Amino acid sequence: MTPDFNLLERRAADFFEKRAFLQALKIYLHMADGDASLDAGYLGFRIGECYERLGDRHAAKFWYGRAVEENPTIEKYASARRRLQGVGIDDLLR
């Protein structure tokens, strides 16, 4: 059965609002599964936000980057990716 994405979106937004970021993340990942465009970047941005709130800035940077790839003109996506520009793995390579 095709999921009702408006319902999924509302549930995910509710979880996010209640700071239940992991639950919100699970829903957004479910919505993104099989959608190469990530709903034109929207889901990439939302997944990135969840990861960032959960403290995983590397994953957040990756997903913000995917959002920008899918929709480079949305300034919100681009600025989120720029904000995490300095997140890297240098400390792991020393």
Added chain:
Amino acid sequence: MRRVNDVDEDWRRKQALSTVHRSLTMTDAGLILGRETILPIAMAGAAGVSSLSVDDEANARAMLTVAYERRPVPKRTVAQMRRAVDLWRQGEKALAQLHLAFIGLPDVDECVAYRLLLAKKALEAGVSPEALIKAVGFNQTALDFEKYNRDQPRVPAGQGRESGRWTSGANNQQTFNEGRSGRDKNGLIQLADISDDLVEAMGGAPRLVITPKGATQFIGPNGSVLRFDLLPSQYGAQGPHINLQNFPGAPPNVHIKLKP
């Protein structure tokens, strides 16, 4: 017979040189549908008064009726096209595309494109739009041309060559802007008005931006997004849909599902 051959030759030439415009496409040459067939939709004349003659409107409606082999398209459809052409000529290209997107004509295939060309050639050869409509099985009265409706407005005196011509309204800009979403007296949704409301909700005229995967997307000055995810590369399990994102007072991402 020679005219038929000319049409076939023209068709073959267009097949070789162009692709089918499956939906209404605005160009500087005019409003195109099918294989480079330009619809006779005139832009607004001086002082915002429409210069669309009754003949132009009847011709456009006849062409579309013949092309799609269905009931005559409503006058409102032609009014929406004219509005889109006016916006395009004023440099509001994204806004023009937005109006076109909401006209809702079915996709054009080769057959429809061919019939559209045939209809245009017939009109150019002097066949009346009424006769054309009749030839494809519709009653002339269904068109409701209002050619002799004395209540139909005319361009007032003092407008040069346009004076006295039939028009579809004294000031189309005002007519469109005053409209709001809802249903008309026949219960039909007023799509032209909805598109104006959309523009208002988007904080002004949106920009047209195509996504890397080819989805048509309109981005409003307030950050709202209207996007058409219609191809498999543009959607996942949810199927083809229209996206409304970041609209004031709405959930952040609303999907309008479409039949695949």
